[in-house]
Amino acid sequence: MWCLSHFWRYLGFFLAMLLVLKSLEVQAMVSYKPNIVIFLADDLGIGDVGCYGNNTIRTPNIDRLAEEGVKLTQHIAASPLCTPSRAAFLTGRYPIRSGMDATDRYRVFHWLAGSGGLPPNETTFAKILQNQGYSTGLVGKWHQGVNCEYRNDYCHYPLNHGFDYFYGMPFTLMGDCHQLPEMDLPLRIKLSSYTQMIVLAVFTLIAAKLTHLVQVSWKLIFLLALFGFIFFISWFSSLGFIRLWDCIMMRNYEITEQPMMVERAAPLMLREAISFIERNKQGPFLLFFSFLHVHTPLVTMENFTGKSKHGLYGDNVEEMDWMIGRILNVLDDYNLKESTLTYFTSDHGGHLEAQEGNAQRGGWNGIYKGGKAMAGWEGGIRVPGLFRWTGVLPERKVIAEPTSLMDIYPTLIHLAGGTVPQDRVIDGKDLMPLLLGLVEHSEHKFMFHYCGVNIHAVRWHQKETGSTWKAHYVTPVFQPEGSGGCYKTRFCPCFGKGVTRHNPPLLFDLSRDPSEAVPLSPDTEPLFHMVLERIEKAVEEHQKTLTPVPQQLSVFNIMWKPWLQPCCGTFPFCQCDKEKDNIENEK
Ligand SMILES: *[C@@H]1O[C@H](CO)[C@@H](O)[C@H](O)[C@H]1NC(C)=O
Numbered sequence: 001m002w003c004l005s006h007f008w009r010y011l012g013f014f015l016a017m018l019l020v021l022k023s024l025e026v027q028a029m030v031s032y033k034p035n036i037v038i039f040l041a042d043d044l045g046i047g048d049v050g051c052y053g054n055n056t057i058r059t060p061n062i063d064r065l066a067e068e069g070v071k072l073t074q075h076i077a078a079s080p081l082c083t084p085s086r087a088a089f090l091t092g093r094y095p096i097r098s099g100m101d102a103t104d105r106y107r108v109f110h111w112l113a114g115s116g117g118l119p120p121n122e123t124t125f126a127k128i129l130q131n132q133g134y135s136t137g138l139v140g141k142w143h144q145g146v147n148c149e150y151r152n153d154y155c156h157y158p159l160n161h162g163f164d165y166f167y168g169m170p171f172t173l174m175g176d177c178h179q180l181p182e183m184d185l186p187l188r189i190k191l192s193s194y195t196q197m198i199v200l201a202v203f204t205l206i207a208a209k210l211t212h213l214v215q216v217s218w219k220l221i222f223l224l225a226l227f228g229f230i231f232f233i234s235w236f237s238s239l240g241f242i243r244l245w246d247c248i249m250m251r252n253y254e255i256t257e258q259p260m261m262v263e264r265a266a267p268l269m270l271r272e273a274i275s276f277i278e279r280n281k282q283g284p285f286l287l288f289f290s291f292l293h294v295h296t297p298l299v300t301m302e303n304f305t306g307k308s309k310h311g312l313y314g315d316n317v318e319e320m321d322w323m324i325g326r327i328l329n330v331l332d333d334y335n336l337k338e339s340t341l342t343y344f345t346s347d348h349g350g351h352l353e354a355q356e357g358n359a360q361r362g363g364w365n366g367i368y369k370g371g372k373a374m375a376g377w378e379g380g381i382r383v384p385g386l387f388r389w390t391g392v393l394p395e396r397k398v399i400a401e402p403t404s405l406m407d408i409y410p411t412l413i414h415l416a417g418g419t420v421p422q423d424r425v426i427d428g429k430d431l432m433p434l435l436l437g438l439v440e441h442s443e444h445k446f447m448f449h450y451c452g453v454n455i456h457a458v459r460w461h462q463k464e465t466g467s468t469w470k471a472h473y474v475t476p477v478f479q480p481e482g483s484g485g486c487y488k489t490r491f492c493p494c495f496g497k498g499v500t501r502h503n504p505p506l507l508f509d510l511s512r513d514p515s516e517a518v519p520l521s522p523d524t525e526p527l528f529h530m531v532l533e534r535i536e537k538a539v540e541e542h543q544k545t546l547t548p549v550p551q552q553l554s555v556f557n558i559m560w561k562p563w564l565q566p567c568c569g570t571f572p573f574c575q576c577d578k579e580k581d582n583i584e585n586e587k
């Protein structure tokens, strides 16, 4: 008995030592806090990039990252849309855990002056890096909310989420930012019918109140009337208002342009990023460059317009690549290449339905089915993932293991010498052992592909056999049929009449059928039932780890609230252009 218990104790000790050695190995290879540069593209498809197989588009600078570093070929976004995918990226958690995924039809924030946003009690990687002594800067798009209760509380703002410095768009680029377009007819009709409904409701309420039928406060009626007025105005002014309310640029707490001049955004962002690196070159710094590219309206500088083989979309991709090149050159100039981990990715797949006539205005997802807004199909969630850290990471290495954008969270925190929060579930896994080649497999066994708060598909990487199973519980109904997208509505929905439920689920093995072309059946796949049972069990276990949280995308939180509107000048006459003065001073 005595011997046996000793044996176990020694074995335990031995195993513990092995683990310590493994982590020492990682630490020995990465013994200091590297600078971090993150490039996050907006709506870029995996098929749009040279090093992922595109031979007609020119992305030499992105490709350079793959040549000088590690290329992930199964890099998965936690959601197929901006707001939830970025929330997951920043927090290392499925967006359902922070209340940042849709319970209803609203799947991203629609107004800068809504009250939803990344909750103040979520801890971003930027916040932990900031605590670890990093200078942290965000340049570009945010789309994670601004205020909660009053105009300048900035509860959801980048500066409240770990960034020392912010320059960019607190909202997101969209068609309305570019000019005053002719409003498209369905929207115009919607707005006018909302206006009419509200006017009717206001009159009914006033009548009911005066005749003491119901007790409602004048405040409520006034508020409702205000909303009616707002709808009317936006209808009346053919969307010019949206540009004024949503399309603004800010530097820290100051609004620099309202509305913004979209043409200026790219050169200004580039200038800001470069000067951030110059100011902080002694390190360690985190620069998160969150592109407005390649989201519509694809505003592109003159020297790139008409230059690619793929129209305006291709021009915009090539311009983005050039911007990346400029920043990589600055890292070279300051000899920062070996002390900087550089990462490139996209927030989700390309937007198939973005078209103008027959011209392509959205990304291309290569061999993968589906795109933006589709949570289950690979094209919506499989994105480029490149890591370069010269002298530390291997070069020209390709890793096909399943990895997630959420993995950046623990990876960066460990590199910075910090610890991930212990009081919550973190879904990301540290990527360093995999990138360094110390382990063969990623730690991800199951991944849950959410559309809003519903699981549409589940991936199971069965390490022993090398299979990557994917079961689809729900898929969108393509319209027109067989078109591979939802061209009538522009975005595929998560629930309702626009989806099909599958029982049994549609099953694929991505390792044999990456395009998800032919579903397996019990006849063609002997493991069919076993695989589905195992996945079902994983879903149950996963769901046990969820707790209810306030819904950031609720109808109330989505609504435009005049008292939350960032505004330079006197509300509602918000307008300024501080960049103009800067640009003129430079001349
Ligand atoms: C390259 O990207 C363009 C732009 O998205 C796309 O139209 C084209 O089909 C892609 N080519 C290949 C070979 O993937």
Ligand SMILES: *[C@@H]1O[C@H](CO)[C@@H](O)[C@H](O)[C@H]1NC(C)=O
Pocket (backbone or CB within 6 Å): 119, 121, 122, 424, 548, 549, 550
């Ligand atoms: C943040 O606060 C909300 C509401 O009080 C709570 O439900 C949630 O669990 C908190 N999140 C974390 C990570 O503490």
